[in-house]
Amino acid sequence: MWQYEKKLQYPVKIKNPNPKLAQIIITQYGGPDGELGASLRYLSQRFAMPWAELKGLLTDIGTEELGHLEMIGAIVYQLTRNLSMEQIKAGGFDAYFVDHTTGVYPSSAAGVPFTAAYLQSKGDVLTDLHENLAAEQKARTTYDNILRFVDDPDVADPIKFLREREIVHYQRFGEGLRLATDRLDSKNFYAFNPSFDKK
Amino acid sequence: MSKRETLLRRLSAAQFALWELHLYLNTHPTDLEALAMHEQYEVKCARLRGEYEEKYGPLSPMKGEGAQWLQNPWPWDPTEDDG
Numbered sequence: 001m002w003q004y005e006k007k008l009q010y011p012v013k014i015k016n017p018n019p020k021l022a023q024i025i026i027t028q029y030g031g032p033d034g035e036l037g038a039s040l041r042y043l044s045q046r047f048a049m050p051w052a053e054l055k056g057l058l059t060d061i062g063t064e065e066l067g068h069l070e071m072i073g074a075i076v077y078q079l080t081r082n083l084s085m086e087q088i089k090a091g092g093f094d095a096y097f098v099d100h101t102t103g104v105y106p107s108s109a110a111g112v113p114f115t116a117a118y119l120q121s122k123g124d125v126l127t128d129l130h131e132n133l134a135a136e137q138k139a140r141t142t143y144d145n146i147l148r149f150v151d152d153p154d155v156a157d158p159i160k161f162l163r164e165r166e167i168v169h170y171q172r173f174g175e176g177l178r179l180a181t182d183r184l185d186s187k188n189f190y191a192f193n194p195s196f197d198k199k
Numbered sequence: 200m201s202k203r204e205t206l207l208r209r210l211s212a213a214q215f216a217l218w219e220l221h222l223y224l225n226t227h228p229t230d231l232e233a234l235a236m237h238e239q240y241e242v243k244c245a246r247l248r249g250e251y252e253e254k255y256g257p258l259s260p261m262k263g264e265g266a267q268w269l270q271n272p273w274p275w276d277p278t279e280d281d282g
Contacts, residue, residue, distance in 0.1 A: 007211065053226055168219070175227075176225075
């Protein structure tokens, strides 16, 4: 189960609204390499993990990603507060606004709604861990790309924090992969699937 | 920055260190140095959390009820309401 903690993992305090930036950043809420997909990916893959270290890793990182989802939601919310109709039009926020007003909705920067097709839970330790290593790098690139558009330090600060977390998670998943291969046949890691085959 | 925010940031910094150690210990469960640091930060987090909750209300729904739990600000609220 989960218990809520009434705080963000890292503070988000944005003074100036910027609907254009909100529309870009929302991709980390519900886009292809976003935090919702990340948490669902890890929390779903856990069940097929045969070893405790990997169950722990996926539970904890999947949980942290939910905290990141909340941070992105807070960023988008604060960037779209008190907007005038002129700001909405000038910021190109009209297409989002007509469907969601200023509600936070999981979609990509291009407006594509979230889909579970963004993630995989393959039931194979090595496959899932490689998926996760790639996912962390894809999210890191997305944050790098977001930072190209950000000149407000109030926004850059929490985005940089989230970018760093992708790198740390990548490191932990790499260690998880090593722990997994250490337990497999060193001459053929693919001799059997430890998530499925009994050995 | 308000006193509340300053204390919340100190708590968050300590919790972050504790969490980093926790993640690390998933893949290095027998690292004694990390285990000792984890213990230190556990104590620090408990102290700061107690101080915060006493002054500004519960962080956990298991610790507060009604008006106490519902009081502003919520984590995504940008405005500071105390001095």
